[in-house]
Amino acid sequence: MLREGNARLRVVREVKGRIAGDGVELAYGFWPGRGMPIVAIHALTTTYKTFVGIGQRLAGRRPLFAPDLRGRGDSEKPGQGYGMARHAADVAAAMQNMGIGPSVVVGHSMGAYVATLMAAEHPELVAGLVLLDGGHPPQLPDDLDSDALLDQILGPVIDRLRQDFSSLEAYLDVWRKLPTFADVPGHSAWGPWVEEYLAYDLGRHRDGELRPKAIEAGVRADFADMGNRAEVERRLAAVQAPIMVVRAECGLSPDQPGVLSEQAIDRIRACCASDVVEHTVADTTHYTIALADPGASTVAELLVEFAGRCGV
Numbered sequence: 459m460l461r462e463g464n465a466r467l468r469v470v471r472e473v474k475g476r477i478a479g480d481g482v483e484l485a486y487g488f489w490p491g492r493g494m495p496i497v498a499i500h501a502l503t504t505t506y507k508t509f510v511g512i513g514q515r516l517a518g519r520r521p522l523f524a525p526d527l528r529g530r531g532d533s534e535k536p537g538q539g540y541g542m543a544r545h546a547a548d549v550a551a552a553m554q555n556m557g558i559g560p561s562v563v564v565g566h567s568m569g570a571y572v573a574t575l576m577a578a579e580h581p582e583l584v585a586g587l588v589l590l591d592g593g594h595p596p597q598l599p600d601d602l603d604s605d606a607l608l609d610q611i612l613g614p615v616i617d618r619l620r621q622d623f624s625s626l627e628a629y630l631d632v633w634r635k636l637p638t639f640a641d642v643p644g645h646s647a648w649g650p651w652v653e654e655y656l657a658y659d660l661g662r663h664r665d666g667e668l669r670p671k672a673i674e675a676g677v678r679a680d681f682a683d684m685g686n687r688a689e690v691e692r693r694l695a696a697v698q699a700p701i702m703v704v705r706a707e708c709g710l711s712p713d714q715p716g717v718l719s720e721q722a723i724d725r726i727r728a729c730c731a732s733d734v735v736e737h738t739v740a741d742t743t744h745y746t747i748a749l750a751d752p753g754a755s756t757v758a759e760l761l762v763e764f765a766g767r768c769g770v
């Protein structure tokens with residue numbers, strides 16, 4: 459423990475490791491702290507590094523355990539066996555193997571669907587459920603299959619999974635040209651957390667080329683499994699733990715409406731047996747709600763408060 463004047467400063471560093479999931483080995487990041495860890499589940503094409511800013515902003519008040527889902531990051535990448543149920547089984551097994559639970563489980567985007575399934579099927583592990591800008595699918599056109607929808611919604615993000623890059627800087631340049639991390643008024647989106655997240659996302663494959671780590675087959679299988687509204691609402695109805703919804707003000711970029719509409723929030727409330735607390739974080743997008751401030755700081759504060767309310 460260090461002292462600065464009358465303040466006590468706790469120095470907390472991220473620890474990286476590997477843990478057994480449900481038949482695969484998962485990579486993870488762990489930010490130490492006091493009490494039962496918060497468990498964080500990332501989105502469709504991302505990695506545990508989505509939570510680097512939140513982990514740092516927790517500043518030791520709460521531990522944070524965040525695994526790479528199968529097919530992403532440095533976790534194992536089987537050729538098949540994806541979907542929300544497989545990811546939920548992996549995270550549940552990892553928590554049990556780490557001796558974690560019951561805990562607050564937070565899922566970002568697709569991770570919110572995984573977290574909901576965990577809360578419904580593994581209530582002994584989930585003391586509180588946080589849906590971070592995800593958890594209820596929008597009404598999408600019926601005339602497009604899931605692959606066509608994915609390409610329409612996330613075209614450039616999916617395209618990058620097939621590309622080779624000469625260097626990390628070349629990869630960063632691709633992202634700088636996208637609206638994903640465009641600044642919002644009064645706040646800079648691009649920063650060290652974004653660069654750390656993107657640097658981890660890029661890996662050297664067996665042929666020596668630099669490519670993003672997520673495998674496209676797993677991404678497409680998971681996206682196809684996310685859109686069943688009836689199944690999503692059935693799982694929400696089965697959750698007995700307290701629920702908090704935290705949504706970004708904007709969508710995938712600052713010029714888009716938020717991912718979770720008022721109608722989606724209403725549907726979540728209608729499905730759930732327990733009370734649903736909702737917060738909208740101003741000046742954030744679907745990405746910067748975790749990877750830039752004010753998003754990371756605000757979410758960290760909400761998680762600490764919510765964990766206390768959940769009694770863990």
